[in-house]
Amino acid sequence: MKTLLSDKKVSMRDALSETILKFTQEDENVYVLDGDLATSTKIDIVANENPKKFLQMGIAEQNMMSVAAGLTTTGIQPWTFTFAAFLAKRAIDQIQVQIAQPKLNVKMVGGYSGLLTGLTGKTHQALEDIAIFRSLANMVVLAPADATEVKKVMEFARSYDGPVYIRLARDAYPILFPNDYNFKLGKAVTLNEGTDVTIISTGTQTSRSLEAAEKLEAEGVSVAVVHMPSIKPIDKEAIIKAAETTGAIVTAEEHSIIGGLGSAVAEVLVEEKPVPMLRVGVKDRNSESGPNEQMLEKYEISPNHVAQAVKDVLKKK
CATH class of the missing domain: 3.40.50.970 (Thiamin diphosphate (ThDP)-binding fold, Pyr/PP domains)
Incomplete structure (x- = not known):
């Protein structure tokens, strides 16, 4: 990997x-x-x-x-x-x-x-x-x-x-990107190739998604990780390609699951290429203060939760 x-x-x-x-x-x-x-x-x-x-x-x-x-x-x-x-x-x-x-x-x-x-x-x-x-x-x-x-x-x-x-x-x-990295508006970045499932993440959740993918790889699951720095405009072609290549998608964001990256990806999939999909994000609830690791676990967006969503979506394929 x-x-x-x-x-x-x-x-x-x-x-x-x-x-x-x-x-x-x-x-x-x-x-x-x-x-x-x-x-x-x-x-x-x-x-x-x-x-x-x-x-x-x-x-x-x-x-x-x-x-x-x-x-x-x-x-x-x-x-x-x-x-x-x-x-x-x-x-x-x-x-x-x-x-x-x-x-x-x-x-x-x-x-x-x-x-x-x-x-x-x-x-x-x-x-x-x-x-x-x-x-x-x-x-x-x-x-x-x-x-x-x-x-x-x-x-x-x-x-x-x-x-x-x-x-x-x-x-x-x-640090995920070299100094010569070239950001392009409306374009996703594939950070890891995989064949079983694709994690599409944005912002802070991308490093956590890579951590989850590494754990899953050790368990025999081939996970693609696609980073989506441009949420609007979004890279529709990358989303469709991920659906065609792996047939299952998990989105990951440090944001509500309502209206964020997961919703944007779902909008593309339902119109272009419906496949099993799960969203990792904060559920419809208010947040609170606490130590970082405890917050990630309580609000179900830690690398472990991303990895579990991958396992769950694979059952839907």
């Missing part, structure tokens, strides 16, 4: 901070708007080293998005930063009406997504953001799996003329 898993773990926030500072230094039109969380998201590097490009908007996310919409009409490319929960739920009206509908060139980075948000509590966890953002017309929705891919999707977003939502996690994750 060949995977790109590495023992080296790097925080997505570190990759984010280095990249956005570089953007503000290289491009006179790139500005950072912060929702009073610069220390947590680590974009305080811009405030410290390039303060003229840093706009502190305070705990006023709705106003921040309105300001971003106004700035972009003057030729500025605003990058807005806060927690994913606040972008997706507190400021969604401004995002929909002022940014998505007119397809303005605003970049939105949602930090601390999913369950593992450092004991911040359910109010600060985002399990619905993919569902919300992918429902907006003109919106691009991206969920990188490691620090390398964070840089690559940010480079894409910088060059793309339109609204982009990037979903990031708080903690460090294994």
